[in-house]
Amino acid sequence: xxxxxxxxxxxxxxxxxxxxxxxxxxxxxxxxxxxxxxxxxxxxxxxxxxxxxxxxxxxxxxxxxxxxxxxxxxxxxxxxxxxxxxxxxxxxxxxxxxxxxxxxxxxxxxxxxxxxxxxxxxxxxxxxxxxxxxxxxxxxxxxxxxxxxxxxxxxxxxxxxxxxxxxxxxxxxxxxxxxxxxxxxxxxxxxxxxxxxxxxxxxxxxxxxxxxxxxxxxxxxxxxxxxxxxxxxxxxxxxxxxxxxxxxxxxxxxxxxxxxxxxxxxxxxxxxxxxxxxxxxxxxxxxxxxxxxxxxxxxxxxxxxxxxxxxxxxxxxxxxxxxxxxxxxxxxxxxxxxxxxxxxxxxxxxxxxxxxxxxxxxxxxxxxxxxxxxxxxxxxxxxxxxxxxxxxxxxxxxxxxxxxxxxxxxxxxxxxxxxxxxxxxxxxxxxxxxxxxxxxxxxxxxxxxxxxxxxxxxxxxxxxxxxxxxxxxx
Amino acid sequence: xxxxxxxxxxxxxxxxxxxxxxxxxxxxxxxxxxxxxxxxxxxxxxxxxxxxxxxxxxxxxxxxxxxxxxxxxxxxxxxxxxxxxxxxxxxxxxxxxxxxxxxxxxxxxxxxxxxxxxxxxxxxxxxxxxxxxxxxxxxxxxxxxxxxxxxxxxxxxxxxxxxxxxxxxxxxxxxxxxxxxxxxxxxxxxxxxxxxxxxxxxxxxxxxxxxxxxxxxxxxxxxxxxxxxxxxxxxxxxxxxxxxxxxxxxxxxxxxxxxxxxxxxxxxxxxxxxxxxxxxxxxxxxxxxxxxxxxxxxxxxxxxxxxxxxxxxxxxxxxxxxxxxxxxxxxxxxxxxxxxxxxxxxxxxxxxxxxxxxx
Numbered sequence: 061x062x063x064x065x066x067x068x069x070x071x072x073x074x075x076x077x078x079x080x081x082x083x084x085x086x087x088x089x090x091x092x093x094x095x096x097x098x099x100x101x102x103x104x105x106x107x108x109x110x111x112x113x114x115x116x117x118x119x120x121x122x123x124x125x126x127x128x129x130x131x132x133x134x135x136x137x138x139x140x141x142x143x144x145x146x147x148x149x150x151x152x153x154x155x156x157x158x159x160x161x162x163x164x165x166x167x168x169x170x171x172x173x174x175x176x177x178x179x180x181x182x183x184x185x186x187x188x189x190x191x192x193x194x195x196x197x198x199x200x201x202x203x204x205x206x207x208x209x210x211x212x213x214x215x216x217x218x219x220x221x222x223x224x225x226x227x228x229x230x231x232x233x234x235x236x237x238x239x240x241x242x243x244x245x246x247x248x249x250x251x252x253x254x255x256x257x258x259x260x261x262x263x264x265x266x267x268x269x270x271x272x273x274x275x276x277x278x279x280x281x282x283x284x285x286x287x288x289x290x291x292x293x294x295x296x297x298x299x300x301x302x303x304x305x306x307x308x309x310x311x312x313x314x315x316x317x318x319x320x321x322x323x324x325x326x327x328x329x330x331x332x333x334x335x336x337x338x339x340x341x342x343x344x345x346x347x348x349x350x351x352x353x354x355x356x357x358x359x360x361x362x363x364x365x366x367x368x369x370x371x372x373x374x375x376x377x378x379x380x381x382x383x384x385x386x387x388x389x390x391x392x393x394x395x396x397x398x399x400x401x402x403x404x405x406x407x408x409x410x411x412x413x414x415x416x417x418x419x420x421x422x423x424x425x426x427x428x429x430x431x432x433x434x435x436x437x438x439x440x441x442x443x444x445x446x447x448x449x450x451x452x453x454x455x456x457x458x459x460x461x462x463x464x465x466x467x468x469x470x471x472x473x474x475x476x477x478x479x480x481x482x483x484x485x486x487x488x489x490x491x492x493x494x495x496x497x498x499x500x501x502x503x504x505x506x507x508x509x510x511x512x513x514x515x516x517x518x519x520x521x522x523x524x525x526x527x528x529x530x531x532x533x534x
Numbered sequence: 535x536x537x538x539x540x541x542x543x544x545x546x547x548x549x550x551x552x553x554x555x556x557x558x559x560x561x562x563x564x565x566x567x568x569x570x571x572x573x574x575x576x577x578x579x580x581x582x583x584x585x586x587x588x589x590x591x592x593x594x595x596x597x598x599x600x601x602x603x604x605x606x607x608x609x610x611x612x613x614x615x616x617x618x619x620x621x622x623x624x625x626x627x628x629x630x631x632x633x634x635x636x637x638x639x640x641x642x643x644x645x646x647x648x649x650x651x652x653x654x655x656x657x658x659x660x661x662x663x664x665x666x667x668x669x670x671x672x673x674x675x676x677x678x679x680x681x682x683x684x685x686x687x688x689x690x691x692x693x694x695x696x697x698x699x700x701x702x703x704x705x706x707x708x709x710x711x712x713x714x715x716x717x718x719x720x721x722x723x724x725x726x727x728x729x730x731x732x733x734x735x736x737x738x739x740x741x742x743x744x745x746x747x748x749x750x751x752x753x754x755x756x757x758x759x760x761x762x763x764x765x766x767x768x769x770x771x772x773x774x775x776x777x778x779x780x781x782x783x784x785x786x787x788x789x790x791x792x793x794x795x796x797x798x799x800x801x802x803x804x805x806x807x808x809x810x811x812x813x814x815x816x817x818x819x820x821x822x823x824x825x826x827x828x829x830x831x832x833x834x835x836x837x838x839x840x841x842x843x844x845x846x847x848x849x850x851x852x853x854x855x856x857x858x859x860x861x862x863x864x865x866x867x868x869x870x871x872x873x874x875x876x877x878x879x880x881x882x883x884x885x886x887x888x889x890x891x892x893x
């Protein structure tokens with residue numbers, strides 16, 4: 061009898077067609093990322109609206125020891141854009157907005173020439189030519205910490221010069237989606253959060269999703285953290301009024317499954333219009349989604365709809381595999397979280413491909429550094445490089461991460477030691493010379509820095525990173 | 535022998551019973567405030583260094599349902615000023631600073647006339663004539679959210695018009711104490727937080743107290759809340775580089791007992807100098823402390839040393855009753871909170887006086 065009950069229980073847990081091993085493999089995989097690569101967040105894998113795997117890892121709040129769960133709320137940053145494009149397409153379907161209409165049609169007083177040249181389609185597909193945050197010097201931390209009226213924030217960027225003619229080039233711009241959010245407010249006469257709630261969240265029962273002001277008390281809210289060497293810091297504050305329709309949402313891994321299901325069922329929008337959302341324009345970008353054909357290997361290519369998001373203390377990636385109706389969403393409250401790598405390996409597990417996991421040598425080395433000092437740490441990295449490159453990721457990116465963390469912590473001397481190591485281990489890499497040069501520069505060794513940049517250019521005369529750094533040095 | 539034993543038992547019960555009664559009364563009082571959204575935080579009463587009562591009420595984090603406890607860390611805002619004045623007086627005792635020296639002796643390029651007429655004593659006693667935050671229009675929305683180098687922040691207010699001649703009037707100014715913090719950094723060549731740690735916190739064993747930045751992970755940190763209309767909301771962000779020596783500390787009610795103990799035992803400073811901290815100047819203000827008599831009735835009153843603090847999402851009040859060795863500390867992560875009424879009633883309970891609750 062007891063055995064019979066256990067059998068029933070096991071069957072109940074194993075969803076049709078999924079062996080426990082797949083779920084177990086995913087669990088072990090994400091656990092490895094949590095232990096060795098500082099993943100901290102929550103993961104969901106679903107198929108056709110049914111959750112196969114949903115779990116939290118690490119802490120929602122390190123100061124108070126509260127763990128992440130599948131109900132923890134994370135900021136999803138630019139994954140908000142797919143909700144904005146849905147709202148716009150709903151308006152298009154109702155004849156209240158037109159993809160070919162220009163900003164000026166909805167926004168009287170918007171400056172020319174942008175007002176009559178940039179269309180809704182351009183904004184949705186990131187082909188408007190609008191610049192990204194970098195176009196406003198001092199945006200972080202200056203402007204981003206202040207509270208903004210939406211109509212005022214728009215004015216901050218509306219006169220910035222376009223980087224290319226509208227429609228000509230793909231160029232990702234959060235300002236473009238912010239503007240779409242404000243246009244939706246002008247067209248509907250409603251606040252963006254209200255619109256989102258009425259048109260998407262409530263119809264779908266997504267009660268754990270919304271626009272994240274920092275003022276309202278939000279149950280199960282995760283704090284955001286930024287990685288610094290082997291440890292975490294609280295993220296810098298950002299006033300989310302600067303994000304609106306381009307990145308101000310929060311959600312849970314459970315709620316995101318409801319959204320995915322609604323897209324398969326055309327619950328919110330006729331396929332005639334929804335299909336436009338998933339039709340790639342320039343650079344594989346649809347409307348708020350990347351639409352790609354991912355070559356997993358020679359025999360397997362998968363269509364994916366995906367988008368990542370990143371903001372102070374949070375990053376995430378949500379990926380749909382529409383051919384088999386899979387959804388993989390990785391939400392992290394410790395930036396940078398290895399969301400892409402986790403997603404790729406979950407795809408490998410689902411499609412019976414080998415998992416390619418390697419531990420972060422940067423984190424392992426940083427742990428040694430904090431306990432035993434820089435000399436031992438350099439030795440440790442060298443040891444991993446020569447003897448454990450199968451278990452550890454020892455590519456140059458790992459050293460550049462260590463170096464940039466050390467530079468921002470104003471630990472220039474230690475940065476220089478790793479700069480030397482980068483060049484020692486990768487004498488043919490222009491990137492290695494670049495990061496070493498940066499380390500020397502931060503230590504005030506201008507001449508040695510220039511010498512390294514020059515050597516990097518000898519290997520790759522058109523290296524943009526090095527050219528930019530040299531330009532800034534002058 | 536037997537009688538002695540029995541009286542000992544009776545005495546024990548009497549003390550315990552008395553303690554229970556006090557505890558019950560404080561529980562009832564604080565529950566009343568908490569239930570009416572007037573309090574959310576921690577309370578501690580100690581006598582001669584022994585804890586009489588310590589409890590947390592409400593939540594350290596309402597979003598994650600983590601409760602307040604006696605070791606929850608709260609921002610203590612202007613209660614920081616008493617630590618700043620201690621550091622200054624230590625420097626004075628060592629001959630490294632002089633109460634009658636002017637600002638310019640420590641910051642040679644400080645603008646005139648302020649730099650030449652304001653002394654360390656004026657700054658400590660809030661008699662410099664410096665304005666408070668209101669002296670800078672839109673301070674909260676435009677300046678308080680940004681990160682500041684201490685020097686740059688000093689320059690933000692250093693040439694504001696004085697409201698009165700130095701020494702003439704008491705006029706509370708957080709800028710004055712910010713400036714003291716910056717002067718301490720210049721005199722010592724050390725960061726304020728380092729100085730605080732080396733000279734006060736570590737010697738006093740206050741390991742759960744420090745200078746608060748929002749970046750460092752701080753175990754048991756309470757989030758700050760405010761009451762907006764009928765509901766509780768998260769506090770508005772403030773970059774604590776705008777507070778420094780005038781209000782950037784966090785502490786626990788338990789650590790405040792250690793601070794009181796260090797003051798009672800002159801652990802950190804000789805009485806010759808420490809007594810100046812508790813000597814009232816204008817408007818009963820010493821150096822970082824208010825020196826007041828709490829009146830129970832026509833005939834009875836008792837001397838207190840106290841200071842409150844208030845910043846986005848946090849409010850607090852800490853009161854010493856030196857004659858009887860009491861320290862009563864109320865740290866809250868809700869604002870507003872009727873701190874004076876709560877403190878008065880806690881003292882009323884300790885001295886068997888009737889509790890008076892408003893409304």
